[in-house]
Amino acid sequence: MTTLPMTRAQHFQEHLFTELPFRARHLSPLRRLYRQMLAGCLGEQFSFHASPGLHPNMTWHYATNPHTLAAFQRCLTGSDLSESLSIVDGDARLLAACFVVVRGDTPALDYHVDYGQVEIPSGVTGTMLTPLHAFNPPYGQLDYCEGGRELEYRYRVGDAILFDGKLQHRPQAAGSIEGEARVLVSWSIATEDPRYCFAIRRVIESQMPDPPSPDA
Ligand SMILES: [Fe+2]
Numbered sequence: 534m535t536t537l538p539m540t541r542a543q544h545f546q547e548h549l550f551t552e553l554p555f556r557a558r559h560l561s562p563l564r565r566l567y568r569q570m571l572a573g574c575l576g577e578q579f580s581f582h583a584s585p586g587l588h589p590n591m592t593w594h595y596a597t598n599p600h601t602l603a604a605f606q607r608c609l610t611g612s613d614l615s616e617s618l619s620i621v622d623g624d625a626r627l628l629a630a631c632f633v634v635v636r637g638d639t640p641a642l643d644y645h646v647d648y649g650q651v652e653i654p655s656g657v658t659g660t661m662l663t664p665l666h667a668f669n670p671p672y673g674q675l676d677y678c679e680g681g682r683e684l685e686y687r688y689r690v691g692d693a694i695l696f697d698g699k700l701q702h703r704p705q706a707a708g709s710i711e712g713e714a715r716v717l718v719s720w721s722i723a724t725e726d727p728r729y730c731f732a733i734r735r736v737i738e739s740q741m742p743d744p745p746s747p748d749a
Contacts, residue, residue, distance in 0.1 A: 541616060541620055541695075542619065542620045545620045545621070545695065545697065549679070549696060549699060550686075550695065550696035550697065551695050552686075552693065552694055552695070553613060553614055553616060553661070553692070553693045553694075553695060555612040555613040555614045555663075555692075555693065556691065557690045559608050559611055559614070560608065560663075560665060560690070563604065563605065563632075563665060564666070566579065566601075566604055567665060567716060570632070578598075578601075579598070579600060579601045579604075580598045580601055581595060581596060581601065582597045584740055584741055586635075587645075588642060590635055590636055590638065591634070591639060591704075592634045592636075593631045593632075593740065593741075594631050595629060595630070595631040595740070596629070596631065597741065602629070605718070606630075608718070609661075609720055614661065614663075614693055614720075617661050617693075617695050617720070617722055621656070621659040621695075621722045621723065621724065622657045622723075622724035622726065624725065625657075625659065625722045625724050625725070626723065626725055627720055627721070628723050628737050629737050629741065630718070630720045630721065632665065632716055632718060633716070633717040634714050634715070634716050635707060635714060636714040636715075637709045638708055638709050639673070639707045641705065641706040642703050642704060643703060644676070644678060644701045646698060646702075647660050647696075647698045647700075647736070648698025648699065648733065648736055649698075650732050650735075650736065652732040653698060653729055654729070655698070656697065657698070657724040657726060657729050657733070658697065658698030658721075658722070658729075658733055659697060659698065659722040659723070660695070660719060660721060661695040661696075661722060662675070662688070662718070662719050663693035663717065664689070664690055664715075664716070665716040665717065666690065666716060667689075671707055671708025671709065671710070672707050672708070672709075672715040673704055673705030673707035674686060674687045674705050675687075675694065675705065676702060676703050677701060677702040677703075678700075679700075685705075695722075698723075721737060
């Protein structure tokens with residue numbers, strides 16, 4: 534009997550992460566949006582909020598209105614990244630999205646999980662990360678723990694990592710290049726199961742003051 538290769542959903546369930554290849558051209562609208570945000574010339578329909586990240590040299594630029602979140606949603610649903618919504622609990626939705634910007638050196642940080650609350654089981658939340666542009670050392674990659682081992686995921690343009698809210702991970706220590714930044718796109722994906730929505734929403738709200746309305 535031949536053994537079928539593991540699907541991405543099975544890999545996510547068993548290993549708490551999976552990788553999704555996609556066509557990098559789908560990042561173009563987000564690259565334009567990021568440039569406009571940096572230049573301070575976003576259209577008035579767009580809005581971001583800069584929240585402190587895991588270190589003073591890291592900033593999370595969250596989409597703070599439905600129009601801005603829709604740009605991140607289109608990148609997801611218009612590409613092979615759409616599979617992420619069926620991988621997380623069979624039928625999930627995008628709750629929040631941001632650019633994760635590192636500018637300057639960052640030290641090795643502690644491991645953490647994105648949804649550590651006991652009310653939130655594994656399999657119902659996901660964080661998906663992909664680089665907006667290619668980057669090289671001294672910018673760091675992603676460390677994660679699996680089965681007591683420390684492993685490394687290397688970011689590549691056209692490849693995203695989707696990991697469960699219970700996966701232990703941390704950004705690697707990184708150097709910096711004068712005048713440059715490392716930018717990741719981050720999508721927060723979660724189940725619509727009402728048993729977990731309140732606790733999940735609380736985690737998202739702790740990271741941004743004014744999350745886009747889920748009903749908008
Ligand atoms: Fe994290």
